[in-house]
Amino acid sequence: MEGFFTLFISAILINNIVLTKFLGMCPIMGVSRKTSSALGMGAAVVFVIFGASVFTYGLYYSVLKPLSLEYMDLITFILVIAAFVQFVEMVMKKFTPALYKALGIFLPLITTNCVVLYVTLVNITNGYSFMEMVVYSIAVPVGFTLVLYIFSTIRERLDNAPVPEAFKGNPIALIVMAIMAAIFTAFAGLV
Amino acid sequence: MEAILYIAALGGFYALVYYLNHKTPKPEGCEYIDAACQSCSVGICSNHPSQNIKKEDMIHVERS
Numbered sequence: 273m274e275g276f277f278t279l280f281i282s283a284i285l286i287n288n289i290v291l292t293k294f295l296g297m298c299p300i301m302g303v304s305r306k307t308s309s310a311l312g313m314g315a316a317v318v319f320v321i322f323g324a325s326v327f328t329y330g331l332y333y334s335v336l337k338p339l340s341l342e343y344m345d346l347i348t349f350i351l352v353i354a355a356f357v358q359f360v361e362m363v364m365k366k367f368t369p370a371l372y373k374a375l376g377i378f379l380p381l382i383t384t385n386c387v388v389l390y391v392t393l394v395n396i397t398n399g400y401s402f403m404e405m406v407v408y409s410i411a412v413p414v415g416f417t418l419v420l421y422i423f424s425t426i427r428e429r430l431d432n433a434p435v436p437e438a439f440k441g442n443p444i445a446l447i448v449m450a451i452m453a454a455i456f457t458a459f460a461g462l463v
Numbered sequence: 464m465e466a467i468l469y470i471a472a473l474g475g476f477y478a479l480v481y482y483l484n485h486k487t488p489k490p491e492g493c494e495y496i497d498a499a500c501q502s503c504s505v506g507i508c509s510n511h512p513s514q515n516i517k518k519e520d521m522i523h524v525e526r527s
Contacts, residue, residue, distance in 0.1 A: 339465050348473060355477040362484040369490030 276407045278463045283411035285459040289387055290419045291452060296387040300420055301445060303378070310424035314417025316378040318410070320360065321388050324353045325409035328392040329402070349392045357382055387416055423449065 289295050303313040328349050336342055361379045364372035382388060391412050395405045426448050435444050 335469070339469070341466055341469060344466060344470065347470065351473045351477050355473075355480045358477070358480040358484040362480070362487050365484075365487045365490055365493075369493060372490055373493050 276403065279404060279407050280411045281463050283408055284415035284418060285456065286462060288415045288419060288456055289390065289412050290416055291449075291456045293390070295390055296385055296416055299381055299385055300423060300449070301442065303381070304420055304424040304427050304445070307421065307424045307428060309378075310420045311417070312374055313378045313381070314413070314420050315374075316382055317385065317387070317416055318413040320353075320357060320379070320382045321391050321413040322406075322409045323360065324349075324356050324388055325392055325395055325405060327356060328352050329395055329405050332396055345393070345396060349389055353388050353392070387412065419452065423452065 283289075287293075290297070290300055299313055299317075303309050331348065331352065332342075332345060336345060336348065357379055361372075364379075391409055394400075395408065400408060423445075427445060430444060430448070439447070
């Protein structure tokens with residue numbers, strides 16, 4: 273139980289995917305201008321990463337490994353993630369219009385989010401058990417959402433701040449991201 | 464042989480899901496949801512307004 277807790281806290285704060293690996297920078301920069309969009313994107317990422325991880329984990333151990341096709345994991349996971357996003361979008365359109373209205377706009381973006389592929393691959397390469405995979409697949413997108421939300425609140429304030437002309441837009445955003453990465457290193461001794 | 468069949472099946476599955484998704488109509492009130500997307504700068508996204516620019520308009524822009 274302690275191992276799961278360590279894995280969970282570590283994936284959210286200490287080894288935050290955005291601030292330590294610099295993955296998922298595209299949606300971080302693109303969808304962080306408004307807090308509402310950031311939360312919507314975060315919720316969609318949590319949902320898709322968890323679903324894609326469970327699906328790819330099952331596919332790897334029930335199909336790829338028995339058939340000795342482990343070398344095809346990368347192409348398999350890319351196709352599975354793309355198909356999963358299409359499937360989720362279709363189900364949302366059909367059965368949960370309210371959820372589609374809230375998250376649907378972010379779903380096409382998630383297909384190009386490298387965090388999804390990273391999590392599915394790490395679940396296999398690190399040899400996680402099913403429960404470890406579940407914990408890790410929830411913790412990583414939660415950490416992603418945390419950073420995205422904090423970053424969006426800062427960017428909203430930056431819109432009204434007297435930023436020098438040369439630093440407006442992406443330059444100041446990247447500086448803020450660098451400072452955030454430095455601050456998050458303070459969590460290193462937490463667990 | 465197994466690998467070829469496997470990847471063909473996976474590709475076919477993706478094509479099927481893609482087709483079904485695009486065939487499924489958007490729910491009422493969500494027809495113009497793309498237009499509400501103003502917060503993102505990812506130009507390759509299908510929601511991005513630049514994806515809706517018609518070919519004729521692009522030629523017009525290039526000429527002008």
